[in-house]
Amino acid sequence: DAGVIQSPRHEVTEMGQEVTLRCKPISGHDYLFWYRQTMMRGLELLIYFNNNVPIDDSGMPEDRFSAKMPNASFSTLKIQPSEPRDSAVYFCASSLGGGEKLFFGSGTQLSVL
Amino acid sequence: AQSVTQPDIHITVSEGASLELRCNYSYGATPYLFWYVQSPGQGLQLLLKYFSGDTLVQGIKGFEAEFKRSQSSFNLRKPSVHWSDAAEYFCAVVPYSGAGSYQLTFGKGTKLSVIP
Numbered sequence: 001d002a003g004v005i006q007s008p009r010h011e012v013t014e015m016g017q018e019v020t021l022r023c024k025p026i027s028g029h030d031y032l033f034w035y036r037q038t039m040m041r042g043l044e045l046l047i048y049f050n051n052n053v054p055i056d057d058s059g060m061p062e063d064r065f066s067a068k069m070p071n072a073s074f075s076t077l078k079i080q081p082s083e084p085r086d087s088a089v090y091f092c093a094s095s096l097g098g099g100e101k102l103f104f105g106s107g108t109q110l111s112v113l
Numbered sequence: 114a115q116s117v118t119q120p121d122i123h124i125t126v127s128e129g130a131s132l133e134l135r136c137n138y139s140y141g142a143t144p145y146l147f148w149y150v151q152s153p154g155q156g157l158q159l160l161l162k163y164f165s166g167d168t169l170v171q172g173i174k175g176f177e178a179e180f181k182r183s184q185s186s187f188n189l190r191k192p193s194v195h196w197s198d199a200a201e202y203f204c205a206v207v208p209y210s211g212a213g214s215y216q217l218t219f220g221k222g223t224k225l226s227v228i229p
Binding site for chain 2: 004042043045048056091093100101102103104105106107
């Protein structure tokens with residue numbers, strides 16, 4: 001298996017623009033997690049899905065953030081409009097059966113100018 | 114709410130020296146405990162985990178960790194560090210819910226540098 005695949009690896013955008021981050025989990029995994037990593041706050045869980053259904057989005061910082069999982073092999077995290085404070089590395093992770101063992105993607109480095 | 118503290122932001126050791134990275138958690142019951150490693154530009158990889166049973170847990174890459182309930186600690190150790198171990202290490206906690214779904218809370222990480 002190719003592992004968790006995230007795209008793009010790097011994204012540079014201007015404030016106010018819409019940003020879409022993509023994730024393909026490992027085939028057969030039933031949980032998908034979106035994390036944000038910054039120097040100040042470390043790794044924060046934004047939202048997670050179980051069988052494509054959002055279970056807990058309490059970590060989503062604002063209404064500007066939204067996430068979808070239209071099928072078992074694809075998820076998106078959208079920021080609209082983007083702001084400089086959204087600059088971070090965004091990780092997607094998937095697992096089988098919950099948080100026992102997460103497999104992380106390589107992340108998307110987002111820079112909002 | 115549970116929390117995880119990694120007191121050391123950055124540690125530097127010489128290659129071949131022993132290593133101990135500290136992790137303390139705050140939670141009423143015994144949670145599930147994990148150590149993950151992050152190499153530069155990469156996602157996190159699971160090193161080891163503790164759920165119950167033997168308090169000394171063996172992981173990949175020669176790492177081990179010991180759970181000490183009295184100290185609310187789960188320190189990571191390696192007897193002899195290799196240059197390739199240079200990375201950032203994260204301790205993580207999941208409260209035991211028994212429901213089969215988990216949410217990891219990560220510490221802020223400890224960056225390990227290795228001197229040749």
